[in-house]
Amino acid sequence: MTHRPTGEPLRPVRPHPADTPFDGTAPEPADIDPAVLTALLHRHGWQRRGGATGRYGRWTPPGPGTGTSLLVPVSRAFPDSEDLLTEALLALSRSGTPSAREILLSLAVPSDEIHWWRDIPAGPGGATAWTAEEQLRSAARRTLLAAALATRARAGFHGARHRRPAAAALDSVLVGPAPGGRRLTAFAPVTTGRSLAVCLHHALHAAREAVDYRRATGGMDAFDTAVAAGVSHELTEALVALVRGTEGARVGVAWAPAAGVPEGCAAAAEPVEFSPGDLPALREAGLRYRRAEPSVTVRITGTVVRMHRSGPRGEGMIRLRVLAGAEVGHVRITLGEEDYRIAGHAHLVGLPVRVRGRLESRGGFRRLTGAGELVPVPVDEAERDRLLKALQANAETAAFFGEACGPDDGD
Secondary structure, three states, X not given: OOOOOOOOOOOOOOEOHHHOOOOOOOOOHHHOXXXXXXXXXHHOOOEEOOOOOOOEEEEEOOOOOOOOOEEEEOOOOOOOHHHHHHHHHHHHHHOOOHHHHHHHHHHHOOEEEEEEEEOOOOOHHHOOOOOHHHHHHHHHHHXXXXXXXXXXXXXXXXXXXXXXXXXXXXXXXXXXXXXXXXXXXXXXXXXXHHHHHHHHHHHHHHHHHHHHHXXXXXXXXXXXXXXXXXXXHHHHHHHHHHHOOOOOEEEEEXXXXXXXXXXXXXXXXXXXXXXXXXXXXXXXXXXXXXXXXXXXXXXXXEEXXXXXXXXXXXXXXXXXXXXXXXXXOEEEEEEOHHHHHHHHHHHHOOOOEEEEEEEEHHHOOOEEEEEEEEEEOOOOHHHHHHHHHHHHHOHHHOOOOOOOOOOOOOO
């Protein structure tokens, strides 16, 4: 596994089904709560235009002259409720209104919605730069990844720690199209993504309060206490990427009507807004978090996947795939001649090694310094065979052992 530097664009969020034309398969009417459908219509800007009081409401989408009209029952207490829901879902599936697809998807997979808005200066004819959508998606994913990291552990700077499970947590998050690069919506399924949405909700408000405190008093203390709410170097950098090049940006979380409001969260919180004037405070906080996070003494168990030294003798560097002892994927370690020799023999016979040292925050927790006490770790035959096959299948180890392999400068 390789680790990208923090500043590089991250891989796009998994595409939401709304990126493709809706296939016409609406959720089953029997599974729909009329109150949930009504709440989603209201959230997405649909307007109630009358209807029999206490029985049903007539709803039309935002914008002029759409021609779509839904009759949504107030409850299932009336005999025609099932028929009205069937007709409403069919009309939504045939509607060309983008929000109609989002409503159907929210009904099919109850999700908390996370919204991003960017106020981008319009170009000639109201056009925007073709990179605007890419910038929005990249910043949005970095925001979600920061929240996912905070659900694993509260820290001012995460670096490479917890990155694999945090990135895996985003696999269930769905994202809609971002036409024009001004607005984007992600859907975090309640069953798998609610903790992420709740953490992001708290972290955004804590970051906003910390920025306000910094701008009002000049003090950074609020950023220190905001770590407990999920604010980190990764989140401040994501917000900088979101706001940079705009006239302002907002992020908001809307809870799934079917699941209700999480404990300790506002039912209808306003989106949290950041402006270009907030960028100095956010950048300062990011640097502060990175510098303040201490190195950690660890005892790591892992398999050697790369070795290099400049000559036949002396110290050398190894790259270790971590199995236990630290929440990182790989670390680089400089070893003395004897430990380097032991690491090489352990690799050749398919044994992991255990080593003690300090996981350095300065390298993003990707480098172990002061390494010592390196010893092979005995494993049973089946596990050793598995490790050997995994190493042989790894393209990185094709020219593994020997001094011809260059230093591993990339993560």
